[in-house]
Amino acid sequence: MKKIIFLLVTLLIFSSCKEDKPENIEEIQTIPQPKIIYEFGYKLNDYKVINDTIKKGESFGVILDRHHVDYPIINKIASKIKDTFDVRRVRAGKPYTILAAKDSTEKAQVFIYKNNKSVATIVEFNDSIIHSYKYRKEIKTIEKEVHGKIYSSFSQSMDSLHINPYLTNEIADIYAWTLDFFKLQKEDTFKIIYEEKFIDDSTFVGYGDVKAAVFNHKGTNLYAYRYIPDPQKGIVEYYDEEGNMLRSQFLKSPIKFQYRISSRYNLKRRIKHYGYKVKPHRGTDFAANEGTPIMATASGIVTESAYRKRGNGNYVKIKHNNTYSTQYLHMSKRKVKRGQYVKQGDIIGWVGHTGSTEGRHVCYRFWKNGRQVDPLKQKLPAAEPLKKSLKPVFLTYITPLKEQLENITNYKSLDLKMDSNDITLKN
Incomplete structure (x- = not known):
């Protein structure tokens, strides 16, 4: 009986200690605060x-x-x-x-x-x-890698990788002195390390530096490394793995892309239009679409910019130094004037078919010591290589870039986020 009384008392005490839950009280809901923007x-x-x-x-x-x-x-x-x-x-x-x-x-x-x-x-x-x-706005720089293969042309290969044409042109400029893009072969490959710029983490606002690249053409690797030999001058140049400057004194072609050599330098050429008589062709014809830009293959002074109804049509002639001069014929329109200084790569006119010609092309003529010669057979002077005193520093600088190029093994682009001086894979 005592045990029963004890249990009843204990139960009553425990019940009295519990807080009675108020009836009909709705749960309090938290009102979401607006996002601060x-x-x-x-x-x-x-x-x-x-x-x-x-x-x-x-x-x-x-x-x-x-x-x-x-x-x-x-x-x-x-x-x-x-x-x-x-x-x-x-x-x-x-x-x-x-x-x-x-x-x-x-x-x-x-x-x-x-x-x-x-x-x-x-x-x-x-x-x-x-x-x-x-x-x-704050601009973030993202380092990227791309590896491609030539199936038709370099520009089409870059398009297939969804690369902006601006970068395609940039690569063409870097290799303009050492690689003829018209002669690229199927199965040639390329690897590029470059930068893209973004704001708000997702809005693309342009490209940064092309840091390094390599073309495997006919089984040979053609490297290009961005380097500034004199930080005070701040002039950017591209060098191969031995420290030789890629830039030459002359471009290989006055047209950047989408051309073909329709007629070569030939002193014994016979032309149907002239009854198959021997009529020497002292130029190299680069066929391209009407309006394609024509570039000066080297820096110099424009000595002639004129129109000649028979023969040349619209043409420009440039004196580069006491040894070399070049001439560009059959332009649809000229952009430069006599006496004007032009830099290598400047646009001096556009492809047309003025003068004595049938197809649309630029006839590129090349003078050496006052005599017209075949530019494709000339051993043209290269730019100055890297100074011997700078070469050890340069080789140390390019070592990690060369390793990075070698480790690009897939054909998909990789995003690499640059965080200060560290490079980590972007998730």
Whole structure:
């Protein structure tokens, strides 16, 4: 009996210690807080944000007037910021953002003109402050690797890898003195280490440096390493694995891509049009589409830029030094004038079929010591190699790049994120 009484007392005490749960009390729900968004240095949550694009015929004044800024104030803004931002130069098609007051007036307080993907001009105005300045988004540089194989042409191979044509042209420029892209063969391969630039982690804004590359052409590796031999001058050059500069005194062709040699230098050529009589051809014809840019194969002074109805058509002649001169015939249009200095690779005209010619091409003629010779058979002078004193430093510099090129074994592009001086695989 005592045990039963003890158990009942214990049960009563335990029950009295428990808190009675109130009836009809709803569970408290947490109200989610809005995400705080910052852009261009502003907390966007504090404004009414209007994103738009400048329409044809719209001006800075028209846009601000539409967003409740009076014209006397607009004129005051334009006058105040004229040294940093000329409001007359806003262009149709450019995106912009208005940050307006979050009240009944919805009056614009900030105008953001997006110059490009990474740069914007900020115009801030209120009762006491009117000023403008450039805002630059942080650009992240991503190192990438690509490995490709030639099936038809280099440009088509790069297209198949979804590589922007800008990088294709950059590689063509680097190898312009050592590799004839028209003569690439099927199964030739290439590996490239290069950089891409992004803002907001995903928006592509262009390419950085091509750090290293190698073409395997006819079983031979042709290397290219980016190097600055004199940091004070800051001039970028590309060298092979032995420290020889890739840049030569002359380009191999006056046309960069998509050409074929339709007629070679031939002193015994017979032409049907002239009754198969021997008519020497002292030039090399590079056939290409009408309008294809023609480049100066070396730097020099334009000595002739003229039109000759019979024979040359539109043509340009350049004197490079006391030994060499070059001439470019049958242009559709000339870009340079007599006496003008042109640099190697500058566009001097465009492919056409003016003068005595049937097909669209540029006839490239080459003089050595005043005599026309076959440029494809000349041992042309190369640029100066790397100084012997710099070679040990250069070889040390390229060693990890060469190893990296050798370790690119697949045909898919790899993303490598550059974090300070470390390189790690990007997830």
